[in-house]
Amino acid sequence: MSDPRYPIGKLEYTTPGNDASRAGWIQTIAEAPARLREALRGLSPAQIETPYREGGWTLRQVTHHLPESHMNGYVRFKLALTEDGPTIKPYDEARWSETADVPAAPIETSLALLDALHERWAILLRAMRGGDWDRKYVHPEYGKTFTLDHALALYEWHSRHHVAHVTSLRASKGW
Numbered sequence: 650m651s652d653p654r655y656p657i658g659k660l661e662y663t664t665p666g667n668d669a670s671r672a673g674w675i676q677t678i679a680e681a682p683a684r685l686r687e688a689l690r691g692l693s694p695a696q697i698e699t700p701y702r703e704g705g706w707t708l709r710q711v712t713h714h715l716p717e718s719h720m721n722g723y724v725r726f727k728l729a730l731t732e733d734g735p736t737i738k739p740y741d742e743a744r745w746s747e748t749a750d751v752p753a754a755p756i757e758t759s760l761a762l763l764d765a766l767h768e769r770w771a772i773l774l775r776a777m778r779g780g781d782w783d784r785k786y787v788h789p790e791y792g793k794t795f796t797l798d799h800a801l802a803l804y805e806w807h808s809r810h811h812v813a814h815v816t817s818l819r820a821s822k823g824w
Contacts (some may be wrong), residue, residue, distance in 0.1 A: 653702035656813035660806040665798045671774075671782070674805035679771040681808035682763040685715065688815035689756065696824060697756060701814040708818065709756055710746045711811050716762040717745055722804045723770050729786040729797055731775075739790040774801065 666674065689697070689712065697708050706714065721740060728735040745751075782798040795803070818824075 654705070655810070655816065656817040657806070657809055658695045660803055662799050662802045663818060665782070666802060671798070672797040675771060675774045677805045677808055678767055678774065678801075681715075681812065682760065682767050684808075684812045684815075685712065685763065686760050688812050688819070689760075690823070692817065692819075692824065695751040696822075698817065699791050701818045705814075706746055708815055710751055711814050713751050713754065714742060714746055715808070715811055716759050716766055718742065718807065719763065719766055719770070721806060722728075722807075723766060723773075725786050725795075725800060726770070726773060727802075730773075730781065731782045734785050734787060734794070736789055739788065781816070783802060 689708065692708065697712075700707050701711060717740075721737075722808050728737060777797070782796065782801070784797050785794050786797075786800070787794050
């Protein structure tokens with residue numbers, strides 16, 4: 650992929666998943682913390698502070714972003730499973746990446762958070778059945794309604810997308 654913003658390409662969700670595709674997407678979410686941890690293994694503090702592309706986030710920011718984003722995703726699933734078509738609260742991920750905890754917190758803190766969050770999320774996802782995947786939430790920033798099936802595909806892609814930011818940078822730098 651020539652665009653470093655999208656090392657695995659953009660999400661292409663054209664048709665709803667099925668039991669087999671959802672099982673694969675859930676497995677990716679379950680494995681995402683270990684894959685991120687492995688992608689970051691052995692990097693020096695200076696390498697962690699390197700942007701994955703010119704003008705992009707540092708690997709530290711990417712690492713802290715994943716649990717922040719996925720906490721929001723987990724809550725969106727819970728809201729959609731317990732309310733009828735809730736409108737979710739968007740957040741400004743760029744501004745979140747600049748809050749004081751991002752440069753101060755060790756990446757291990759966010760890796761541990763991602764481990765625990767994805768363990769819980771995978772349990773929830775594996776318990777979902779049939780019509781659960783058709784439940785929806787409204788994203789006011791995009792003016793769009795997402796089914797949980799679409800949201801699952803999105804967060805599965807998002808997991809791979811940010812791990813690929815790390816692995817692509819490593820490959821380009823020969824790390």
